[in-house]
Amino acid sequence: MMELDPTEIFRQEAAELLDSLETVLLDLGQTPQDRDLIDAAFRALHTIKGSGAMFGFDRVAAFTHDFETAFDLIRKGRIDANRDIVTVSLSAKDYIRTLIEDPDSTDPIIGEAIVEELHRLIGVSDGAVGKATAIEAAPETAAAASGWRIEIAFEPGILRNGTNPLALLDDLRALGTCRVEAVLDDVPELDALDPASCLITWTVALEAPCTVDEIEDVFMFVRDEMKLVIAPLGADEPVAELIPEPVAEQSAPPARVVTAPTEAAAPAEKPVAEKVEIARRSDDKTSSVRVQAERLDELMDRVGELVIAQARLSQIANSSHDLAIKAIAEEIERLASGLRDTTMGVRMVPMGSLFSRFRRLVHDLSRDLGKPVDFVTVGEDTEMDKTMIERLADPLVHLIRNAIDHGIESADRRGQTAKSATGRIELAARYVGAQVLVTVQDDGAGLDTARIRAKAEENGLIQPGANLSEHEIHQFLFHPGFSTAKTISALSGRGVGMDVVKRTIEAMRGTIDLTTIPGHGSSVTLRLPLTLAIIDGLLIRVGEGRYIIPLSAVEECIELTAADEARAKGRSFLNVRGELVPFLRLRELFDADGEADPHQKVIVTSIGDTRVGLVVDQIIGSHQTVIKSLSKLHSDVTMFSGATILGDGSAALIMDVAQLVTLGQTRAESDRAPEAA
Known part of the structure; x- marks a missing residue:
């Protein structure tokens, strides 16, 4: 099996992050004080910078650093977000995308100009952005203390997402002196233990003059998958608490809750078994797999060929008296129809x-x-x-x-x-x-x-x-x-x-x-x-030729009687329940050979708000139509949008009803011109 290039994986994930970042920035331009949007922009920039450095995109990491630091200042209240900062950040996003997709085409002068504009907007001289974070006016609840008591409880399914809790504890140790105690109260007996679930919680005594914000930053990317309680050493009440929303309603990172000493205690934790079940349901609901677009196109082509083969099998079964073959043909038709719908559903994009x-x-x-x-x-x-x-x-x-x-x-x-x-x-x-x-x-x-x-x-x-x-x-x-x-x-x-x-x-x-x-x-x-690959069509006959009309354009089918012909008096109008509907004779339009069928049919189609009838010799029935493009030699044949293969191996042209009506109107006008002259 072919392995993907790690740098290509980074490019794909970075493209998604940049799309998300653009949406966040545009929303931030409308609501500059939205803390969740500011945090989301910072996390996206932080991830792009870290991943870029990991995969060797050093220019990406260096350029993104200044914007990451700027949004860190915004979220910590040092500076305010405004439309100008959003505008320059959007320009930076475009530059980052170019650095990732085609770094050789980028001009460093453009990047320097963007960074200089950022420095001007946030009031920091060049080269000093990184130092600005050291000069913070932190809010009271985030003020530095000599030490902190931290309670950490991750959601049971966090290991399935690739998160390593021990690595996060190591990041806490980098802030100062740590004493870590594992709490095993929720861990069941060995025979009932699920090794993929994180059921251990931790209590950490951190001796360091750091702020609550610095502690929360350690858990930035898992905020919505954990409970985090922070209190000064020796204090009974926490100063900050992060509690994730219920799984069924969770849609945004959890907000910090500042708890006063008089508040009631938090409700008891859910039983361990219920936690594990919630995590499993969440994983099942959000599981997905990345598939290359070319593979989806190839799958649709294969399904198209299967539909053609199924139509041929059905035609053979209809001409046979063997009931077993008929049963198999019906089963294959049902399965092929289901596979077609499923494949088309996979290709559907909101x-x-x-x-x-x-x-x-x-x-x-x-x-x-x-x-x-x-x-x-x-x-x-x-x-x-x-x-x-x-x-x-x-x-x-x-x-x-x-x-x-x-x-x-x-x-x-x-x-x-x-x-x-x-x-x-x-x-x-x-x-x-x-x-x-x-x-x-x-x-x-x-x-x-x-x-x-x-x-x-x-x-x-x-x-x-x-x-x-x-x-x-x-x-x-x-x-x-x-x-x-x-x-x-x-x-x-x-x-x-x-x-x-x-x-x-x-x-x-x-x-x-x-x-x-x-x-x-x-x-x-x-x-x-809805799609350009497979459609439901109506198979008709005009003269000796067979054609497909897209079923989505068909309103109804009626018979063209001799009385209708007499009432029309050559004006090509049909009275359908009190409404005059113009019709086109496809035999004349296609110059079909042979005598017309004595019982011709009219297929009433709709093009926008217009109804037009198409007179045909015979309506054969519905047909699952696999659309095949016409060759370049037929590019000037506008009345047909493609072709399909029928069950007997012959081809049938697919009508473009709108173009067909336009051509019919043009011919009718040209025929009337000599008469007027």
């Missing part, structure tokens, strides 16, 4: 992992453009295939940049229209059937329809005075090279953007809708399938 990336983008753009913006996310728990998540990142970046640059007005202009000086951008995701709707909405000025029309006329896209609806005018925003920006800047004006967004979304078999209310903002909605 949208929150994508949404969190944009907080930094909004923060930086808000600062650069001088527009205060609140960024709100909704539906972070909505899940999509990881491949979809990766492809969706760039389109959303452009939509959010557009919303801030073009949509949100300046604070002065918002004040003139009685709006709040702070703009609002909402990024939301929700399920609608087998699709996910991702919406970017702002409360800005909305689209300037007159300006878009004038730019379209200037570019020769429409004739002056042409009669177009607002929706049709807004669609010019998706035309290549179209931009209404007055000047070219780092953010806009080059006409590259919305057309790329539309092509990317359509390549994902999705659609994009744009709505606006002048003076109140705009909304862009992306309609996307």
Whole structure:
């Protein structure tokens, strides 16, 4: 089995720490006095520095040291956190990431400039940051004493997490003279002992002029897995006590509890057996394994091949009279369906992992453009295939940049229209059937329809005075090279953007809708399938060819009777329960050979808010569809999004309903043009 490079393991863990650090810093910018956030930032920096030095990333350790010390000063009350410190810390986080991922490309001058800015903000001269921690004004409860009595009780499952309690006791000895006594009251008889559980507690007499903060720092990374009581030597009451939250509710590091002498004694500890059971349940709940993305892709490919083989087996079983073969085929179909769902579930990633990336983008753009913006996310728990998540990142970046640059007005202009000086951008995701709707909405000025029309006329896209609806005018925003920006800047004006967004979304078999209310903002909605690997489809026949329609786009199937044909009178409209639904004859669209089936069927599909019927010769049935990409030679065939292999080994094309309807409308307009002439 191939072993991972230790430095690669460090890079992976450091990337997670840096992502977590960015989230903490952005939250800290909103609530600078939040002690838990300050502690979390310090712990992340401390871990990156220590691990970096351990794995030979000396530049990372040296650069991170100053920021770790600065946040140590913040958490000890020496200096206050503010937005400027958060901003320079975010720049430092980016520099640390570059030092880890590509150290040869980093310029030391950039790192020195970041550190100098930090020194200026915290009021410490260069080279003196490390000494500043020695000059502390500690609170009364953390004041130094000649000695301390410390009671230590770890959670039973702490050994399973790789923590060595004896190493922590050695760290305490480094503070001064220690006398350690092990308490074995909770240790059961040998035959009932679980060697993986830590049931020993310790009482430590520490003779050293240190503070409570220095003692707590020894246990910084296990605070939520232990009980720690600290009292001066000879005193009956503790001055500080750390008690973890219950396992079921624990979500943040425990806070220090300062206990007055008049307070009641703490409740008795839970029985040892109950402690062990809680630890085991906690370990089971949070256990996970890191898997390379390539292996998940390979697993999905194998499952896809299995689904194709299962379809072939089912077809053979249906043509056989052997009941045993039919039973086996049904069992294999059930297992393959379950394996497909499980594999797709493994590949599903919460949208929150994508949404969190944009907080930094909004923060930086808000600062650069001088527009205060609140960024709100909704539906972070909505899940999509990881491949979809990766492809969706760039389109959303452009939509959010557009919303801030073009949509949100300046604070002065918002004040003139009685709006709040702070703009609002909402990024939301929700399920609608087998699709996910991702919406970017702002409360800005909305689209300037007159300006878009004038730019379209200037570019020769429409004739002056042409009669177009607002929706049709807004669609010019998706035309290549179209931009209404007055000047070219780092953010806009080059006409590259919305057309790329539309092509990317359509390549994902999705659609994009744009709505606006002048003076109140705009909304862009992306309609996307859950996955690009395996879908449920409807197998149909048109002429001699067989095709797949994604089941998520199908609303209902009805028969096209002779009476319906007579009522339509060549206008291609169908009356479905009092509603007129236009339909396309796929035989005509595909130029199919042979006579049409006497009992044709209409498949009513939905594209956004539009319903369109597709007339086919036969509906064969549902089909688990493994999507295979078309070759580059077929890149201009837009009405099909891919192909699949049927049970008999033949191929069937997968229809892109949105593109199919667009092509049908184009042909209908071209057919009407000669008649009008």
